[in-house]
Amino acid sequence: MNSDIGRFSTAPGDTETPIERPAEEQKPPDLVYGSTEEFLHEQLLPTYVRDVDGRAAKWCAEWYFHPEAVSRVEALWRAWEHLRLDGATGISVWWKDHADHHMSVLLDPRGPFYKCDIKTHRNPEHLEPKKAPEGWFPDVRTQGT
Template identity: 60%
Template sequence: MASRAARTEKNPFGGSEPVADEHGDERPVGEEKPETVYGSAEEFLHDQLLPCYLRDVDGKKAIWCANWYLHPEAISRITALWRAWEALRLEADTGMSIWWIQHADPTMYVLLSTDGPFFNCAGSHRAPKPMHYELAPAGWFPDERLDTSR
């Protein structure tokens, strides 16, 4: 079976079916994915986000950890911010407004909040500990990848 990225099915109504690349992003066959401005979430954070998102992170109202990359939630949120920024920068009229209002503001509010992922790092980094969990009984959450009825 060919990978999703290699699929070239034709739409009976004209055009091509969308294909997904290695990141799951879909676009019509033959349409190139735009080149990113930044090569990684870290580069985006250092060169774009932090220089223009200035806040007093005093440990009382807001907390930031210089070792943000040691916090899985922060990595995921900053990566999502970067990818959203890369996509929305291409929308000339309202792209950046949408990015700030719907992505940056709520994400940074969570990241910097005193009960956010850096809650334990006021002053210096302290390793995050995942919340305790127990596995649900077998069969409660069947593996959808194994569903053959599709």
């Protein structure tokens, strides 16, 4: 005897449940962009348009020589790839929490490109901190073993 429940029906012997695959067998979603650079050129810069005049905003044509910039653009790419899958508010969250924040830092005239201009790269001065005295910052990976 069949019993109809909405548009689903059950018949004797239809007790098979969907097989759940172990996490290691689940394929992650395909990426839209294959690299940080592709994301920057194909998505980020074409949509995040600003007047980069050197006074209110700065950019370096050789942005990839700036470790902070590379890290921030990669963070933007990875967050975009993840949040694009949320069809409700994902892209809004990406703009608000990621793009606006990181791009404000990157484009800031006192940011990572402070010595550069749109056409000329100049190596940034890196902070050269002294090492703290021995024992001030113990390696937590080795504690308790």
